[in-house]
Amino acid sequence: xxxxxxxxxxxxxxxxxxxxxxxxxxxxxxxxxxxxxxxxxxxxxxxxxxxxxxxxxxxxxxxxxxxxxxxxxxxxxxxxxxxxxxxxxxxxxxxxxxxxxxxxxxxxxxxxxxxxxxxxxxxxxxxxxxxxxxxxxxxxxxxxxxxxxxxxxxxx
Numbered sequence: 440x441x442x443x444x445x446x447x448x449x450x451x452x453x454x455x456x457x458x459x460x461x462x463x464x465x466x467x468x469x470x471x472x473x474x475x476x477x478x479x480x481x482x483x484x485x486x487x488x489x490x491x492x493x494x495x496x497x498x499x500x501x502x503x504x505x506x507x508x509x510x511x512x513x514x515x516x517x518x519x520x521x522x523x524x525x526x527x528x529x530x531x532x533x534x535x536x537x538x539x540x541x542x543x544x545x546x547x548x549x550x551x552x553x554x555x556x557x558x559x560x561x562x563x564x565x566x567x568x569x570x571x572x573x574x575x576x577x578x579x580x581x582x583x584x585x586x587x588x589x590x591x592x593x594x595x
Contacts, residue, residue: 463551470552473517477546478569484508485540485573492530492538493577502528505542516547520566532577534585539574 484505491501505528512519519525525544532538547566548556561568584592 466549467552470517470548474546474548474567474569477512477518477544478571480509480512481542481544481569481571482573485542485571486575488530488540489538489573489575489577492533492540496533498530498533501530501540505540509542509544512544516566517549518546520545520547525565532574536576536578536580537574538577539572541570541572543568543570545569 487508488501488505491504495501506523506526509526510523514520514522521544527541527543529541530538531540545563545565545567546569547553553562553566556562556567561570
């Protein structure tokens with residue numbers, strides 16, 4: 440015999456409350472992961488480009504190398520907005536012993552996270568500003584000569 444009780448309806452009400460709460464928690468955890476993925480790709484691209492700066496003096500080739508590496512970031516608002524033209528890349532120190540690369544871009548997070556991120560991150564009209572600065576010593580102190588003298592030595 441089947442009896443209808445109040446406990447059957449209680450589990451439906453609990454599920455109707457818990458499922459949206461779990462989804463909200465999942466979204467709140469997912470958004471920082473998307474931003475961390477973007478920053479990890481930016482950091483990796485900057486550090487790989489620093490290694491390239493040891494062998495070249497051409498700034499445009501280093502910037503195109505960085506753009507190729509940044510294409511691993513999806514063009515979704517959670518990760519990056521603005522397309523390839525949004526990336527601001529600056530390279531300095533080609534002929535010096537230390538070099539620095541700065542990469543900036545934008546991401547547009549979910550509205551709930553965007554409101555909270557205004558307190559902790561730099562924000563402009565395009566969204567959150569993601570910036571990575573990488574610097575390295577591209578020429579050790581003990582290495583004599585300059586880039587041109589080393590190229591001439593190996594050309595002979």
